[in-house]
Amino acid sequence: MLNSIISNPITLPELLACLLCAMVLGVFTSLVFLYKSRHSAGFLLTLAMLPMAVAVVILLVNGNIGTGVAVAGAFALVRFRSVPGTAEEIAAIFISMALGLALGMGYIGIAVVFFLLSSAFKLMLTAVNFGKSPQTVKHLKITIPENFNYEGLFDDVFEKYTTQAHLETIRTTNMGTLFELKYNVVLRGKSVPKDFIDELRTRNGNLNIVIGDFTDKEML
Numbered sequence: 001m002l003n004s005i006i007s008n009p010i011t012l013p014e015l016l017a018c019l020l021c022a023m024v025l026g027v028f029t030s031l032v033f034l035y036k037s038r039h040s041a042g043f044l045l046t047l048a049m050l051p052m053a054v055a056v057v058i059l060l061v062n063g064n065i066g067t068g069v070a071v072a073g074a075f076a077l078v079r080f081r082s083v084p085g086t087a088e089e090i091a092a093i094f095i096s097m098a099l100g101l102a103l104g105m106g107y108i109g110i111a112v113v114f115f116l117l118s119s120a121f122k123l124m125l126t127a128v129n130f131g132k133s134p135q136t137v138k139h140l141k142i143t144i145p146e147n148f149n150y151e152g153l154f155d156d157v158f159e160k161y162t163t164q165a166h167l168e169t170i171r172t173t174n175m176g177t178l179f180e181l182k183y184n185v186v187l188r189g190k191s192v193p194k195d196f197i198d199e200l201r202t203r204n205g206n207l208n209i210v211i212g213d214f215t216d217k218e219m220l
Helices: 012-034 041-060 065-077 087-104 108-127 155-161 194-203
Strands: 136-145 162-173 178-187 209-212
Touching: 012 041, 012 087, 012 108, 041 087, 087 108, 155 162, 155 178, 155 194, 194 209
Parallel strands: none
Antiparallel strands: 136 178, 136 209, 162 178
16 A cells, blocks of 8 residues: 555556546645635645646656756755745645655555645644644834834833733834834733724824734734
8 A cells, every 4th residue: 555556667547546646635735724724826726736746747757866866956946936935835835745756656655644644733733723822912013203202102001901012123214203113012802902002092193003913014
């Protein structure tokens, strides 16, 4: 069951078996990483097709060590996405590539076992919210006029609505007429209270206030 089905030379039934299995496992891998996660349609499509593409490349260089080394170097230079992905997306790409490598060498049994174990492990970790903080941690960006003294300006508001507030950066905007303060805050509850925003607005002259998760690119 765990032995390679590839003979030398490869036959059409062996080729079809490897590619069909790559298609099926690729689609199921996409569905697994879609569970409780948000990914673009293009990424999920790539994830579904990647095992088949890698399998074909490995099948073409099977038995040729020199060509295999050259292809491995080429894969190291390929950027699968034009925009840097999250750590979860990078892990998904590595898993799809591993499936393609196993199937390209004819090890269908190993590919299936690896898929089942990795998928079960990923779903289990996702279900228990592994690695996620039990606290509600947010980025907070507050704009104030340049004539305001930002030191201690919001301390009493933070004490009321947060358990922790840390000033990360200060920068000037709008030709130096405004200060932009960026905080990391830990809220007392699981949501952002409207009263919290309202009290901040009364202190900053009703200028812009932005609050969001650590994954929000707008806050970076």
